[in-house]
Amino acid sequence: MAIYFPVPVTPNGRHDGPGHHPxxxxxxxxxxxxxxxxxxxxxxxxxxxxxSQQPPHRPQSTAPQQPLTHHWQQQLIKYEASRGAAQxxxxxxxxxxxxxxxxxxxxxxxxxxAHRTQGSxxxxxxxxxxxxxxxxxxxxxxxxxxxxxxxTSSSPTIAPRPTSSRPKEESTWTTLDMGGMRLxxxxxxxxxxxxxTTLYINHNNLTSIPAAIAQLRNLIHLDLSSxxxxxxxxxxxxxxxxRELLLFDNMLETLPPQLGTLHQLVxxxxxxxxxxxxxxxxxxxxxxxxxxxxxRDSCPVPPPPPERLWKHVQPRYxxxxxxxxxxxxxxxxxILCERYATSNMYGYTPxxxxxxxxxxxxxxxxxxxxxxxxLCLQEVDAAQYEEYFMRLLEPQGxxxxxxxxxxARTMSESQRRHVDGCAIFFKKDKYALVERQTIEFNxxxxxxxxxxxxxxxxxxxxxNRVFTKDNIAIIALMENRATGSRLIVINVHIHWDPEFxxxxxxxxxxxxxxxxxxxxRFAALSPRLLDGQHGPTGAANGRANGTNGTNGVNGNHSxxxxxxxxEPAQPVRKAPSYEDGSRIPTIICGDFNSIPQSxxxxxxxxxxxxxxxxxxxxxKYGKYTDDSSDKGGLxxxxxxxxxxxxxLGNELPITNYTPSFKGVIDYIWYTNLxxxxxxxxxxxxxxxxxxxxxxxxxxxxxxxxxxxxxxRVLKPKDKDPTVQGSTARPIQAFANGRNAQTRK
Numbered sequence: 001m002a003i004y005f006p007v008p009v010t011p012n013g014r015h016d017g018p019g020h021h022p023x024x025x026x027x028x029x030x031x032x033x034x035x036x037x038x039x040x041x042x043x044x045x046x047x048x049x050x051x052s053q054q055p056p057h058r059p060q061s062t063a064p065q066q067p068l069t070h071h072w073q074q075q076l077i078k079y080e081a082s083r084g085a086a087q088x089x090x091x092x093x094x095x096x097x098x099x100x101x102x103x104x105x106x107x108x109x110x111x112x113x114a115h116r117t118q119g120s121x122x123x124x125x126x127x128x129x130x131x132x133x134x135x136x137x138x139x140x141x142x143x144x145x146x147x148x149x150x151x152t153s154s155s156p157t158i159a160p161r162p163t164s165s166r167p168k169e170e171s172t173w174t175t176l177d178m179g180g181m182r183l184x185x186x187x188x189x190x191x192x193x194x195x196x197t198t199l200y201i202n203h204n205n206l207t208s209i210p211a212a213i214a215q216l217r218n219l220i221h222l223d224l225s226s227x228x229x230x231x232x233x234x235x236x237x238x239x240x241x242x243r244e245l246l247l248f249d250n251m252l253e254t255l256p257p258q259l260g261t262l263h264q265l266v267x268x269x270x271x272x273x274x275x276x277x278x279x280x281x282x283x284x285x286x287x288x289x290x291x292x293x294x295x296r297d298s299c300p301v302p303p304p305p306p307e308r309l310w311k312h313v314q315p316r317y318x319x320x321x322x323x324x325x326x327x328x329x330x331x332x333x334x335i336l337c338e339r340y341a342t343s344n345m346y347g348y349t350p351x352x353x354x355x356x357x358x359x360x361x362x363x364x365x366x367x368x369x370x371x372x373x374x375l376c377l378q379e380v381d382a383a384q385y386e387e388y389f390m391r392l393l394e395p396q397g398x399x400x401x402x403x404x405x406x407x408a409r410t411m412s413e414s415q416r417r418h419v420d421g422c423a424i425f426f427k428k429d430k431y432a433l434v435e436r437q438t439i440e441f442n443x444x445x446x447x448x449x450x451x452x453x454x455x456x457x458x459x460x461x462x463x464n465r466v467f468t469k470d471n472i473a474i475i476a477l478m479e480n481r482a483t484g485s486r487l488i489v490i491n492v493h494i495h496w497d498p499e500f501x502x503x504x505x506x507x508x509x510x511x512x513x514x515x516x517x518x519x520x521r522f523a524a525l526s527p528r529l530l531d532g533q534h535g536p537t538g539a540a541n542g543r544a545n546g547t548n549g550t551n552g553v554n555g556n557h558s559x560x561x562x563x564x565x566x567e568p569a570q571p572v573r574k575a576p577s578y579e580d581g582s583r584i585p586t587i588i589c590g591d592f593n594s595i596p597q598s599x600x601x602x603x604x605x606x607x608x609x610x611x612x613x614x615x616x617x618x619x620k621y622g623k624y625t626d627d628s629s630d631k632g633g634l635x636x637x638x639x640x641x642x643x644x645x646x647x648l649g650n651e652l653p654i655t656n657y658t659p660s661f662k663g664v665i666d667y668i669w670y671t672n673l674x675x676x677x678x679x680x681x682x683x684x685x686x687x688x689x690x691x692x693x694x695x696x697x698x699x700x701x702x703x704x705x706x707x708x709x710x711x712r713v714l715k716p717k718d719k720d721p722t723v724q725g726s727t728a729r730p731i732q733a734f735a736n737g738r739n740a741q742t743r744k
Contacts, residue, residue: 071287079271082225082248086203088180179203179223191215202226202246214238217659225249225269234258240348240659240693248272255279260296261693263347265289297350301698305688308681313647315676317714326483326713327678328430331372332589332668333706334493335363336696337379337420346703348659348693359701360384364392366701370681370708375400375425376491378591382408383417393425400425403438406470422474422491422590430481434522437475439514441507442467461619466506469495473511473590477522484528484575485585485713488519492590494600501615504593504600505634509624512636515588519581528575576715582637585674585713591704593665596651604669605642609634643668643709647680654684656704658694668709681708 068076085091175198176190183204191212199216202225209224214235222239225248232247237258242265249272268288270279282291317323338356346354353359367375375398380389385402393400404421411419426433473492480487492511495503578584594600599615611625611632619625626632644651644667655666670677684705695703 069284072284075269075271078246078267078269079248082202082246082269086180089177090179091200092177174198186210188212194218209233211235217241232256237261238693240264255295257295257299260292260299261348262292265292297352299350302691304699305685308684310679311647311682312679313677315678317676320716321714323676324713324715326480326485327710328373329708329710330374330376330587330589330668331367331370331706331708332376332666333367334378334591334666334702334704335380336702337381339418346696349696353696353698359696360388362701366706368396372708373427373430374489376589377423378493379420380423381418381420385423397427397429398425399428401436401474401476403472403474405472406440406442421472422493424474424476424489424491426478431478432481434477434479437518439473439511441471441510442469444510444514459620459622462621465500465503465619469503471495471507475518484530486522486578488522488584488586490515490588494592494594496593501598502617502619505603505615506621506624508600508603509634516581516637519584523578523581523584527577530573530575583674586638586671588669589667591666595663595665603634604640607636638671639673640669641672643670643677644680646677652683655707657689658703666704666707668707670711674714675711676714678710678712
């Protein structure tokens with residue numbers, strides 16, 4: 001059989017006009033590929049002389065009176081060219097012949113020692129405009145956490161992964177021509193060649209296509225013309241990179257609706273088939289993408305996956321720590337903002353399943369059913385936070401805080417309501433909000449530079465790469481109403497672009513620096529006093545009863561001056577106190593847009609990252625990339641672990657699932673000196689994933705899946721935790737008396 005290798009081609013392609021002869025003579029018609037004859041187990045085959053003739057004419061259902069539209073004109077051009085490719089390895093032979101007559105251009109001489117980075121494209125002066133596309137532009141980078149390519153992309157390139165991916169070994173050939181061999185069956189070994197991008201199996205005697213073809217996920221061009229195929233496997237819809245699917249001269253009467261997921265398809269060849277008239281009419285009048293869209297929206301909903309199971313673990317605590325009875329659960333979920341969920345970005349999703357009215361109900365049902373104590377959501381816009389989530393979660397016992405991305409500050413009120421951000425909801429009968437903070441990474445980085453002598457001015461990279469990103473983190477300082485223990489919850493959404501993995505590092509470093517300052521201040525506040533019957537006294541208890549949380553006076557007290565009977569003094573316990581901020585139980589969760597092999601993950605796990613780490617590339621960020629002293633690089637003072645890695649021994653298989661990326665980018669980090677993992681919500685059923693192109697779909701309303709963990713609060717072993725009974729007024733816990741608003 002023939003194997004193709006890429007070679008340079010001339011810039012002149014074939015003329016695609018209606019009068020052009022169907023014989024293929026231009027190298028661009030075959031992607032500029034040359035063939036080398038190699039034996040792969042098939043005997044050498046030479047067709048009879050009839051092979052040089054046109055294949056037997058098959059009845060066509062094209063009505064002669066139908067107008068010749070532009071879409072059908074392109075269909076007929078491809079059809080005639082396909083019928084002229086009946087000889088064995090026709091395309092390989094033609095390409096080789098053309099190559100021999102092509103003048104080879106000189107090979108440019110370049111400096112072999114020149115440094116190249118993966119971020120070279122994005123390092124141009126206009127790289128800062130990547131955050132959001134202009135309205136109406138089909139940009140594949142329009143979604144801040146996008147992992148899919150646009151439907152209307154003019155090139156077959158796949159959108160990048162959400163974090164840096166290391167260079168992979170590529171095959172030296174990606175095209176295979178098995179055309180004109182009169183094959184009746186396909187070897188299973190063919191479907192192990194997963195690197196193929198072009199496959200010709202035209203002019204054979206195949207009656208069916210194995211479902212295993214779904215393994216060839218990188219296929220861009222597939223030619224199955226001039227066979228005897230009467231039906232297509234539904235698994236063909238898994239080949240979401242396909243841009244050309246030629247099925248000319250077969251026996252197809254219908255198409256599986258699963259082909260609707262082929263959102264990048266620009267040409268489907270159906271001429272020469274007794275295809276259903278509705279398909280033909282749609283193809284003729286509106287083209288390939290309209291036909292695919294109709295298949296997508298009419299596709300039956302597959303069975304739902306099995307419920308995700310809880311994975312309970314037997315925690316191992318350090319000898320100097322003891323578990324308390326206090327537990328809580330936390331859910332983290334990037335819900336995919338309405339503005340980003342467009343058919344351009346998620347063309348494989350049916351329009352009805354992509355609609356916000358459908359997705360928001362699934363999201364709310366999912367998060368409410370888990371009844372977590374904390375709900376940390378990313379990509380929530382202000383309007384949906386106020387009008388939908390807060391309104392419907394409040395009756396279920398939740399209160400919440402929200403911050404939009406920093407660009408909202410420069411917008412009008414109507415525009416600001418559609419800017420997404422991060423939200424934290426919490427069970428208000430169990431926890432009291434002490435204070436809230438928002439970290440805007442661009443402004444926080446600037447202020448840190450002014451306060452830190454290790455910064456010697458602002459580098460060009462800081463201006464052009466960090467300051468132009470408007471990502472945020474939102475921090476909630478919480479206190480348990482019953483035990484008085486404190487908890488810090490951080491919800492963060494890190495920049496998405498893999499070409500800016502240096503920016504991801506800076507954002508996470510700034511977050512950890514700000515967290516250290518906030519934690520230190522939180523730990524300095526005096527602990528509450530707890531009585532034996534009523535839990536905490538003081539500001540938090542006052543807020544629970546509708547007071548301003550400053551003086552502990554109940555705003556709903558009776559107007560009567562009759563004194564209440566005085567109860568005997570009860571033993572009083574102090575709420576936990578903390579030596580420093582690192583001792584306060586802390587959760588850091590969110591969409592980090594970074595895989596476990598990234599610098600971000602390494603930094604959070606190890607607490608340090610050298611200034612020469614490869615994810616900085618060649619960019620300069622003052623103290624962060626200063627390798628001239630021991631103080632360079634990234635550092636944080638928390639002992640962090642991933643909840644899922646602790647519970648399962650590794651991360652989940654996926655938290656983000658799209659055609660171009662399937663992996664983990666969402667995490668729940670915790671301080672293992674003050675918290676222990678009790679359980680985590682398990683993975684999505686793999687058998688279900690194997691049959692699904694990507695999320696969102698009918699069962700999963702976002703391209704992310706939610707992650708949940710249950711924690712138990714730990715504390716150092718106390719020698720004498722009891723304080724003798726007292727009737728003295730409890731010490732006010734928070735000197736500044738600030739009552740943070742819980743809604744924005």
